[in-house]
Amino acid sequence: MFYEQASDLAGARQFLRARMARRESTILLARRGPDALGFCQLYPIFSSISMQSSWLLNDLYVVASARRGGVARQLLDAAVAFAASRNAGWLMLQTHRDNQSAQRLYESSGWVRDDEFLTYFAYPTRVG
Numbered sequence: 001m002f003y004e005q006a007s008d009l010a011g012a013r014q015f016l017r018a019r020m021a022r023r024e025s026t027i028l029l030a031r032r033g034p035d036a037l038g039f040c041q042l043y044p045i046f047s048s049i050s051m052q053s054s055w056l057l058n059d060l061y062v063v064a065s066a067r068r069g070g071v072a073r074q075l076l077d078a079a080v081a082f083a084a085s086r087n088a089g090w091l092m093l094q095t096h097r098d099n100q101s102a103q104r105l106y107e108s109s110g111w112v113r114d115d116e117f118l119t120y121f122a123y124p125t126r127v128g
Contacts, residue, residue: 019041025058026082032066042058042083043058044056054088055083057093077109
């Protein structure tokens with residue numbers, strides 16, 4: 001369970017494979033030798049107002065045995081470097097307001113919290 005979403009490993013694998021096959025996202029992988037320690041997934045976004053492409057960091061995961069070892073920070077740094085290499089205007093991510101440890105990580109890594117804009121969602125596939 002993560003953010004009130006039940007785990008579905010098979011569905012997640014299928015979803016990730018489809019994103020990669022369609023080149024709809026970029027996945028950055030942290031490794032130590034042959035072992036995968038974590039990954040982050042970036043999705044391109046575009047703004048006609050700023051006339052820039054940007055990236056949404058939608059997934060950041062580190063295996064339990066590698067947590068608190070700097071892997072997440074390395075992935076965040078790699079995401080920034082990746083976006084810079086593509087002349088992106090910015091990267092963005094979201095985290096739950098209660099996830100204090102993630103907020104500390106992001107802010108200590110140079111990410112700036114946005115308190116200016118509100119985020120709204122519509123759920124077109126939900127009935128009722």
